[in-house]
Amino acid sequence: MLGTGLIQGLMETAKNFVGSYHDEARLVTVQYPEEKIPAKENSRNFPFLVYDGEDPQAGLRCVACQICEKECPPKCIYIVKSKDKKPDYTGKAQLYPATFDIDVSVCMSCQICVEVCPFDAIKMDQVFELSTSDRFATLLLKKTTLAKPNAYFHQIHPTDAAEIDGRLAEEKRKAEEKAKAAAAAKAAAAAAATTGTDPKAPPVGGAAKSPTN
Amino acid sequence: MRMLSDIPIAFLMIAAVTLVSAVCAMSLRNLVHCGLCLVLTFVGLAATYLHLSAEFVGFAQVLVYVGAVAILIVFTILLTRNAEVTLSPVSQSSLVGLGIAIAVCGSLVLPLVTSPSLRRLPAQSLAPDAQVQRIGEKLMAQYVIPLEALALVLTAAMIGAVVIAMRDDPERNDPSPSPQNQKDTGSVSNSPAGTALNSSSSTSSSQRP
């Protein structure tokens, strides 16, 4: 009959209404500022730079290859290469960015920079409370604020972080074996030529979990 | 002159408002404004009726005129696209019209002013009790036939207005192909026929103004 659907609807809402008072669990609202919903694992906001070890400047994985700068659609990444080089996790001397700015008001968090970065140096962060009172100063994030330790990366994207670390460790191990082999060869050669240069000290894995080599 | 309270202030005020709005209704360039001034005139008239202690008629006037007729007029203004255009009020032939209107006004007011009989009427008898109850009885008893006739007239007018203003648009009355021919074209070959039919109906619909 015409009215039955309406009455069922009303009964439903009445149940909700009454239900909502006698057991709070039904209410789904999250009082935001006070309570927060834990962010989902692959939720993403703006990018941040990852560094291994303790020293943010030294442990930066970024080698200032500027691929991400070129690929970024809204062009919100600005990189200036450093003059000198510093060894990366395999000990090879690599450049590093002198300045690395991301204009957060322009970035549309499309994650293209993460995909194209060959060195897994840049990842998407989950911080969204970035509202500021003035439009110009604080929205341009410098290298210093962008850099965040690998542990934080593990904290927000555990699966990705673990997978990446595994791969880096692997490469490092292969590099060392190669180095070892080279050293052996060189040693052999050196044996021939007596002087072998001492390979650079290997970078220290930032995370505690980094496999000792 | 007369006592201050002797001059019927209320009536004069209402009359002034009504007359001004009536003149505006007739002379404004923008038709919608004319319509709204007309509404104001109707309200003014209703007030006069109330002043003459005929509440039922006043409320009826408001209900019928302000509620219905005004809306009708405004709708007509919209439907005939007169809202945008602004009209030039005065033309040669209209002056003649004005002259005639003034003459008529003179011919109506003159006898009023000069006739001695009107003065003899008592200033104002006590307000007759125009109780709704008694109006109802009168309507149902003495004036029942005119009431039925009025009902008939109103229904006829309603139907008539609808018929006159109805736009009989043949293609629009048949929105979709009848199910019968859809079935026999069969699902396999439905797409071309279907598209043709629909495209034609869509194109035809787009042609509509």
Add this chain to the structure above:
Amino acid sequence: MTPLHYYLIFAALLFSVGLAGALMRRNAILVLIGIELMLNAANLNFIAFWRYSPTANELVGLMFVLFSIGIAAAEAAVGLAIIISIYRHHRSTQLQHVDRLKG
């Protein structure tokens, strides 16, 4: 209290304003509005006379106005419908263009 002829003069004025409008303006809707005004003026006269008539209890004037309001409503409806159909045919509501009865 307000003597009767104040109302009558007021009604006459209203009537002539309506007539002036109907005569002067060329737009059909305005003519119709003019006619409405004239009708209302007439109603006002009825009520005024009813109010001041010795036999007010018969409510004759009142009844008359009620029925005339009803009729006026019907008339307005049909008149406006006609104006719409004229507009649809002539694409204009100027009365000069509307002087042919032919369909």
Add this chain to the structure above:
Amino acid sequence: MPSIVNYLWLIPALPLLAAGMIALLKQRHRSLSASLSIGSLAISLGLSIAAFVPTLGPIEGGGGVKRWVHNLDWFEFGNTTLRLGWVLDPLTAAMLVMVTFVGLLIFIYSVGYMAHDENAARFFCFLSLFAAAMLGILISNSLLLLFMSWELVGLASYLLIGFWYHKPSAAAAAKKAFITTRIGDMGFLLGLLWLYGETGTLLFYDNGNGCLEQSALNRLNTLTTAGGMGVATAISLLLFCGAAGKSGQVPLHVWLPDAMEGPTPVSALIHAATMVAAGVFLIARVFPLMDVDPANVAGSSTALSVVTWVGAVTAVFAALIAVGQNDIKRILAYSTVSQLGYMMLGLGAGGVAVGMFHLLTHAFFKALLFLGAGSVIHGCHEEQDIRRMGGLRRQMPTTFLTYAIGMMALSGVPLLFSGFWSKDEILHAASVWPVSRLPFYLGLFGAVLTAFYMTRQMFFVFFGKQHLGKEAHESPTVMTIPLVILAIAAVLVGFWGTPAWPWLHAYLTGHELHLDLSALAKSATLMLISTAVVALGMISAWRLYTRKTPSSPQALDPLEAAQPAVFGVLKNRAYIDEFYEATVIRLNHLLSVTSDVLDRFLWNGLVQLVSLMAIALASVGKALDQFVINLGFDGWCGGLKQGARGFARLQNGQVQSYLRVIGLSLVALVVVLLWERRR
């Protein structure tokens, strides 16, 4: 009443029907038309004999004449109905038999005569028409029906006389015959109308109130006209005029000799047997009317005495002219006229029986003579002048013999031939006529002349030298048989009315019939006188012509030689035609001229006058139309139209203009009201 009376009308109807059918046929159906007309007449003859039988024998109650009448209403106009009818009485029966018998013979004869004439069908149609009309006269019981048949007979005679209309003389003769008989018929019509006026009915016998019955006659008897003459007499005389015209009595006989232009069977039928007899029959039919005499002088009434005198004069006059003629048919024509005179004499003096007896006998031998003359002309290859003939007795023996018998019967050779007995009766009647003896003497002189010119004719035609260039040949048997029959009849008919055994007299008047030889003795003297007279005429003629036979056809007639002046008068038919020419024709001419003058000037003038008046009226109308109508009316209409156009501008479809008008009228209304109140 014998049943035949109801079918009496068939007798004239059959020939009429035949005439109608033949008229529809094409000319080439010659044999069919001949057989049709002969067949119809034969049936009519049969019917007539059937009608004749019941009239024989005396009426049971004795006295009076057997008479059966059958009347019927013809048509009504107003409240009077016109009644016609037919009657069967001895007079009718006898005539019926005679006319049908003689007619039949003539029809058969004319088959041969017209064998090689291409219009034979038309001829037989007219013959049948004539027979029908004649029979119509006989049986009619109403004067009107009789008059109608009478006119029809006149028409038939005109058609038959003018049969060869391409011959101008035939056409003229036909016209002449028709007009003269019409003059006579005028009298007949006046008499008829007067009779109708007086008696109120035209039926002869209508069981008591017919016009010939006693009641009507008594009424007529009492009436006298303004001129003092009895009404009955006046009517009778008028009727006699008709009879005179038809039977060729003296003043109106001129058409009969010219009627010879028609073919011979026509002459035989019309001028011998029937048509001419119609006049006599009419007088016989209305005899009771004529017999009424206001002065009631014994003997005969004035009407009958007039008839007698006219008859006597005609007889002598015609006989004289016959002597001077050279055309074979013209002689016979004049002889017919004189014999008709004798019949009228007989009727006037001796009553119905005497006249009818001579009529019957004359019919037979005159038909015989005419047919004989016809076969002579046929034989001599259309030669009609007797002086060129002669000596035909050897080439045409049968024609010669039958012609001789006919001649002797006509001239009244005693005892054997019918002519003697009938003429004797007439002379006897004339002798005892109380009014005067002169008609008796005229009768005798006529008889002498008759014998004389007949013998002259016989001599010229059959005796003497053969003047004819060509070889004459005998006529075919189809023509000679009727001659022989007629010859026998000419002889036998005579024995009906001999004084010894007056069968016809008894039959017609209904008296007792008994053989009375003594009567012969009483009339012996008269018979001797008449034989002497006949002998005188024949011998003188024979001796005159045998001794002074003219040498050649062009030679003078001996009489002419002797008395050229008198003979010239007779030869030219006593100049009657010229006399008529001088009087009637010129009168007519005068009348026509005056009417022409009148017509051209008087009437024409009037008409011109009227037309002038019309024209004047028209011009007045034109003027009126021009100025009053066009200018006035149209002008006014124009004004109206202008006004209307002015108003039309008002009706221009603009709604607001209407509203303006309403407003103005409201103001006007109020002003008027105010003005009204002001006063």
Add this chain to the structure above:
Amino acid sequence: METLDQIFVLAKHWLVARVPEPLAWLATILLSIGPLITVFASCFAITTIVERKALGRIQNRFGPNRVGPFGLLQPLADGLKMLIKEDLVPAQADKVVHLLAPFALVVPAWLTFSVLPFGRNMTVIDLDAGLLFFFAVGASSELAVFMAGWSSRNKYALMGAMRGIAQMISYEVPLVLSTVAVVMSVGSLSLPSIVEAQSAYVFGMPTWHVFTPWGLSGFILFLIAGAAEANRAPFDLPEAESEIIAGYLTEYSGFKYALFFMGEYLGLFAITGMGITLFLGGWTAPVSFLATTPSWFWFFAKFGAIIALFIWVRGTVPRLRMDQLMKFAWKFLVPLTLVNLVVAAFWHFSGTWQFPGAIFARWLLGAGFIGGAYVTLGRALHTNQFPPRVYAYAE
């Protein structure tokens, strides 16, 4: 208890006595208008917050609870916001009409309260044709909607206005017709006399019209039509956000928007007030022994109940489509109200049945008749008259 009931009337008289004579009539007027406006303005405020809280609860969420304890100061915040907001007027707009529209809506809304009887002889003006006045003034709201819609020169606004007017006109008919049933049975148009007619008690049960078959269905129909009239709940098509932004309110902001908002709510309050007086016995107490309690209390109690009902309905029923709206009005409500009229007449004339169980028989017949009409109309209306959809491109 008598004084408590008449507390406000006595207060008013007391105050008027205070005022000097010449201005007495002005004082009486003001003293009756003032409380009216304050009460209903506060009602408006309370209702907004209660509505939002209730809707939240219905939708398993809290309502506004940030401003003030449990969010009770939220209306204050809204009001403040409205006053602060910039009052934009579109350039092309017809300035005068644009300005007048909200007032044209609110003034009639306030006028409608003048005839409602809030308590025993607590009616601002006891008009003889009170009900007629109520509808006459109610009818002018359509004009205001048109002025708003048209003057803002905005396609959406005009569309919204047209829809609003069409809806209001269509639902005015069933609204008025349902009240005719009451007028017919009571026999007078003045509202206090209608309440008077319902004030009797029969074995403790009040003789409210809602306890008669035609009264119950009339009340329901009245509420439905009233909801449509006030553009509430299922019928809030004119300012349906999803389709035409805010309908005729699109170009309004700031105080004018607030006025419109208030006008709407006032319309709702008027309808509920009228519903109470007509069907729920106005200020009469629901049970005989409570009759001595103050009359206005019961008026506002019922008032709150019905407002809750409206809020409840707003929370559950989805918005109607335009043609469904129209069809529902003309093809369902109008016929049903007419049937209701017939039943009311039957009820009136069958009043004289004396045999036992008469009340039950009358109830049965009346309810049966209305129920039957309801079912048949429902089935007639519910036919699936749309032909099957034709998917031209999807295969």
